[in-house]
Amino acid sequence: MRDLSGVGRTMVAICEDLEQSDPIGDTILAIRPDWVMTPVLDVSQEPGRWTHQRSIELGRKTGSQFIVSCSASLTVRKNKVATLAEVPPGQLGLGMLYAGDLRRVKIVDASEDVSAPRTLVVDWTPTDWLGDNVTAISRKPKS
Numbered sequence: 671m672r673d674l675s676g677v678g679r680t681m682v683a684i685c686e687d688l689e690q691s692d693p694i695g696d697t698i699l700a701i702r703p704d705w706v707m708t709p710v711l712d713v714s715q716e717p718g719r720w721t722h723q724r725s726i727e728l729g730r731k732t733g734s735q736f737i738v739s740c741s742a743s744l745t746v747r748k749n750k751v752a753t754l755a756e757v758p759p760g761q762l763g764l765g766m767l768y769a770g771d772l773r774r775v776k777i778v779d780a781s782e783d784v785s786a787p788r789t790l791v792v793d794w795t796p797t798d799w800l801g802d803n804v805t806a807i808s809r810k811p812k813s
Contacts, residue, residue, distance in 0.1 A: 673704060685710045687688030688724055688738075695728065702732040710738060714745045715763035715777050722766060722775065729770025735794075736768040742780070754780075769796030776800075 671681040686707045687694040698706060706728070710721060715728040716740060725736035742754055742764060749757050765778035774796035 671697075671701060671812040676690075680705045680707065683708045684792050685712070689720060698728050698732060698734065703734050706734050706736045708736065708738045712740045712741050712744065713748045714761060717777065722768075725766065725768040725770075726773075726775070729768050730773065731807040733771040735770060735773075736766070739765040750798070764790070765792075767792070767794065767796070767799070769794075769799070772796045775785060 671679065673679050676693045679701065683694045683698070683706055684797075685708070688706075688710075706725075708721065709786070712719075712721070715721060721738045721740075725738060728734060729736055739797070740763070742762065745762055745764075746752070746757060747752055749761055751757060754762070760779060762780045763777045764780040767778065774791070776796070776799040778790065778792050780790050785800065799808075
């Protein structure tokens with residue numbers, strides 16, 4: 671955890687650490703960071719998956735903002751293609767953003783970008799995102 675000037679209290683919770691109550695979950699609840707950044711070795715981010723559910727659970731209790739990123743390589747393998755460019759649209763959720771104070775979530779789908787090399791810049795504007803109650807309707811079963 672680190673207090674960063676102009677950003678706020680920032681914490682990194684790597685992969686499965688986000689899911690565990692001890693010590694990360696308890697620490698997030700105790701120190702209420704402004705930002706929690708979580709890289710995960712997992713496939714595409716989708717509504718209803720564990721990172722989505724856990725970020726919402728902790729974000730509602732703390733007001734923290736969550737940024738979760740996943741592995742593009744695993745998503746390429748899961749889709750049984752050779753390159754990132756071959757992943758079908760809507761199947762490359764490279765990240766999930768959750769604004770705990772507004773209860774808004776956004777899945778960042780990099781398959782919408784067809785540039786080479788693939789780049790994607792997303793503005794942090796949660797007032798433009800759908801609320802998490804909307805994404806819960808499209809929940810997919812856990813894989």
